[in-house]
Amino acid sequence: MEAPDIDLDTPSVTLDADPMLLKMGPAHPATHGTVRIIVELSGENIERADVQIGYLHRGFEKMCERGTWSQVFPYVDRCNYVSPLLNNVGYALACEKLLDLQVPLRCQYYRMMLGELARIADHLTCVSAMAMELGAFTPYLWMMKAREMVWDIFEEETGARLTHSFGRIGGMALPPTPGFTEHSQAVVTHVISVIGEAERLLLTNRIFLDRLENVGVMSADDAVSLGWTGPTLRASGIPYDVRKAHPYLRYGDVEFEVPVGVRGDCFDRFVVRLEEMRQSARIIAQCAERMPKDGPVNIDDPRIMLPAKDQVYDTIEGTIQHFKLVMEGIKLPAGEVYGYTEGGNGELGFYLVSDGSGTPHRVRIRPPSFYVTGGLESLITGQMIADVVPCFGSLNMIGGECDH
Amino acid sequence: MAQKLIELVRNEFSDSVLDSYSQHGDETVVIEPESWLALGKFLRDDPGCDMALLVDLTAVDYPQKTPRFEVVAHLASLRLGHRLRAKAAVGATDGTGAQIDSWSGLWGSANWAERECFDMFGVDFRGHPDLRRILLYPEFVGHPLRKDYPADRIQPLVAFRDAENIEKLPPFGPSEGMSFGRKTHDQWLTNRDAADDDL
Numbered sequence: 001m002e003a004p005d006i007d008l009d010t011p012s013v014t015l016d017a018d019p020m021l022l023k024m025g026p027a028h029p030a031t032h033g034t035v036r037i038i039v040e041l042s043g044e045n046i047e048r049a050d051v052q053i054g055y056l057h058r059g060f061e062k063m064c065e066r067g068t069w070s071q072v073f074p075y076v077d078r079c080n081y082v083s084p085l086l087n088n089v090g091y092a093l094a095c096e097k098l099l100d101l102q103v104p105l106r107c108q109y110y111r112m113m114l115g116e117l118a119r120i121a122d123h124l125t126c127v128s129a130m131a132m133e134l135g136a137f138t139p140y141l142w143m144m145k146a147r148e149m150v151w152d153i154f155e156e157e158t159g160a161r162l163t164h165s166f167g168r169i170g171g172m173a174l175p176p177t178p179g180f181t182e183h184s185q186a187v188v189t190h191v192i193s194v195i196g197e198a199e200r201l202l203l204t205n206r207i208f209l210d211r212l213e214n215v216g217v218m219s220a221d222d223a224v225s226l227g228w229t230g231p232t233l234r235a236s237g238i239p240y241d242v243r244k245a246h247p248y249l250r251y252g253d254v255e256f257e258v259p260v261g262v263r264g265d266c267f268d269r270f271v272v273r274l275e276e277m278r279q280s281a282r283i284i285a286q287c288a289e290r291m292p293k294d295g296p297v298n299i300d301d302p303r304i305m306l307p308a309k310d311q312v313y314d315t316i317e318g319t320i321q322h323f324k325l326v327m328e329g330i331k332l333p334a335g336e337v338y339g340y341t342e343g344g345n346g347e348l349g350f351y352l353v354s355d356g357s358g359t360p361h362r363v364r365i366r367p368p369s370f371y372v373t374g375g376l377e378s379l380i381t382g383q384m385i386a387d388v389v390p391c392f393g394s395l396n397m398i399g400g401e402c403d404h
Numbered sequence: 405m406a407q408k409l410i411e412l413v414r415n416e417f418s419d420s421v422l423d424s425y426s427q428h429g430d431e432t433v434v435i436e437p438e439s440w441l442a443l444g445k446f447l448r449d450d451p452g453c454d455m456a457l458l459v460d461l462t463a464v465d466y467p468q469k470t471p472r473f474e475v476v477a478h479l480a481s482l483r484l485g486h487r488l489r490a491k492a493a494v495g496a497t498d499g500t501g502a503q504i505d506s507w508s509g510l511w512g513s514a515n516w517a518e519r520e521c522f523d524m525f526g527v528d529f530r531g532h533p534d535l536r537r538i539l540l541y542p543e544f545v546g547h548p549l550r551k552d553y554p555a556d557r558i559q560p561l562v563a564f565r566d567a568e569n570i571e572k573l574p575p576f577g578p579s580e581g582m583s584f585g586r587k588t589h590d591q592w593l594t595n596r597d598a599a600d601d602d603l
Contacts (some may be wrong), residue, residue, distance in 0.1 A: 054539035061524075061550055089590050097428055224456045224482065227513025240482050338426045338478055338489060340459075351476065353464055366460040366478070374516040403539055 015348040019047055020106045022385070026055045030133045030389045035373065037380075037388060044384045051376045056399035064363035068329025069095060070169060072363055076350075077120075077163040079365055080401040083122035085114045085154070085345040087401075088167030093248060094339025094350035095169045098332050103299055107171050109291035113184060114157065114166070116287075120191060121150045122282075122344035122396075123231075123273040130270060130393035131202055136212055139198035146194040149187045156183065169330055170305045171298025181288040188281045195277055203271075209291045212267035216379045216391035218266060226378075228369035230346025231276060232395060235261035235268035242342040254286045269394035304330050329358030345369045345396055367401040406431040412452050425583050430489055437492040438507040441505035447462075447479055447488070455479040455488065458507065461517035463525045467551045467592050471495050473502050473525055477517075499526060499550060506532040511561060524549035551592040 034055035128143035259275035261268030311318030334356035346368030495502030506529035
């Protein structure tokens with residue numbers, strides 16, 4: 001057959017060569033979290049990207065200025081809603097820093113145990129969702145089942161699975177239940193075995209490794225400049241953990257390691273979180289044997305702590321104390337403080353400005369995932385469109401915290 | 405621990421530092437806004453400071469004070485372990501003229517932090533490459549974290565449906581019931597209009 005009579009080198013039809021604008025909108029099947037990524041594509045390569053957040057902005061900081069200091073606890077719960085106890089404990093510690101007081105030893109270990117359980121729940125969610133978005137549905141279901149067991153502990157202790165509002169300035173809402181340490185030990189043992197199973201399923205899979213290794217590389221200097229903290233910064237090679245650098249509660253007494261990555265790619269961010277869960281299990285085991293079996297959980301200061309209900313009903317002092325604390329609020333002294341702890345995504349800070357009345361003047365929540373998501377633009381520029389999925393998943397952007 | 409850091413800053417900016425103090429374990433330095441960019445460069449580049457991590461940058465509104473807004477930056481050094489809070493006051497009592505230099509050329513985290521500060525307070529950062537709203541939508545009017553912005557104002561993009569026989573009234577009118585907070589904010593709400601009460 002003869003060759004067709006078309007000159008392929010000088011086409012008579014000029015094709016449109018403008019870059020294509022794709023809006024990976026706030027609801028996308030392969031990203032978990034409400035964020036809109038507008039990418040300018042040239043074929044499959046991303047030339048420019050614009051990350052737009054704010055879809056979950058609920059005005060927490062304005063709301064906090066309209067109540068009392070204790071009424072801030074439900075708001076901070078709903079910031080990082082996959083590890084709410086870390087937020088509760090962080091805010092309570094910031095208020096106690098302004099008051100210059102320390103909670104009893106039993107409360108410190110209790111807060112540590114609940115916080116590390118919350119961190120395990122957070123990392124389980126991130127790791128399993130990342131695997132699911134790359135097509136591995138089974139580890140997601142296994143880890144969700146493990147997370148349900150962690151939530152069973154929270155429901156037993158606090159009454160709620162997710163948004164507990166369990167922290168109080170000067171202690172916790174309730175003391176630990178009698179079977180808490182045994183229950184948490186049993187659950188953590190099972191969670192570690194589930195992590196091992198998921199690792200064996202994923203980390204030898206050629207396709208999974210190819211999608212994660214050397215994808216979304218962030219150098220250590222860039223990560224620090226972008227304000228990254230937490231697992232994402234540690235994956236880039238910098239061993240900064242607030243629990244080790246500025247120990248709070250009893251983190252200086254327990255032994256645990258800080259996993260640090262090598263390349264700063266999505267694979268390192270994935271594996272760092274897996275290892276951190278194992279370290280959290282170590283911390284929980286050590287706290288379980290060190291936590292005093294009895295003793296007070298809350299401090300005994302009538303200006304800060306609500307009295308027991310029988311005293312409220314039977315004694316006039318209890319009634320007055322309850323009335324003043326509920327109607328006027330705890331009067332934190334005038335001044336300002338920046339209290340910071342290690343949240344699920346990095347350094348969770350609270351900058352509190354108090355004017356001495358019971359109402360906060362300013363509550364600034366320093367959200368770790370806000371700064372981490374700020375680096376997404378530089379992470380995906382130059383990558384391919386399919387790399388957005390593991391890059392974004394490895395950052396663990398929690399919308400509630402990022403947008404507060 | 406950061407006392408040495410405050411001395412370093414005071415030696416370098418002896419005529420611009422307005423105040424420095426230590427409170428509850430945090431060290432703070434208050435500086436004139438004209439030296440904000442020079443302070444940022446010094447804190448990042450001087451080997452005695454080495455503050456590679458800009459932890460947070462935000463603002464606080466003090467409507468009774470002049471200047472009104474206080475831009476607050478928290479910095480940390482990963483190598484040396486010390487931390488600092490740097491503050492500068494900008495803005496007139498009516499909220500105009502709140503301008504300060506941008507730190508986005510020094511730290512990448514300042515880019516989004518300053519966008520949020522502009523969004524919430526209306527502070528203008530000179531030299532920022534892309535100063536637009538980040539948490540709110542572009543059609544939003546006003547800066548919500550200012551004390552004279554009423555917390556119960558809504559700005560819906562899609563107007564509410566105006567249908568008969570639908571009771572969409574809140575349980576209390578705006579002047580009934582106990583005020584939401586323990587402290588009312590009425591003294592700063594000078595620009596309430598009819599749309600705020602009409603839900």
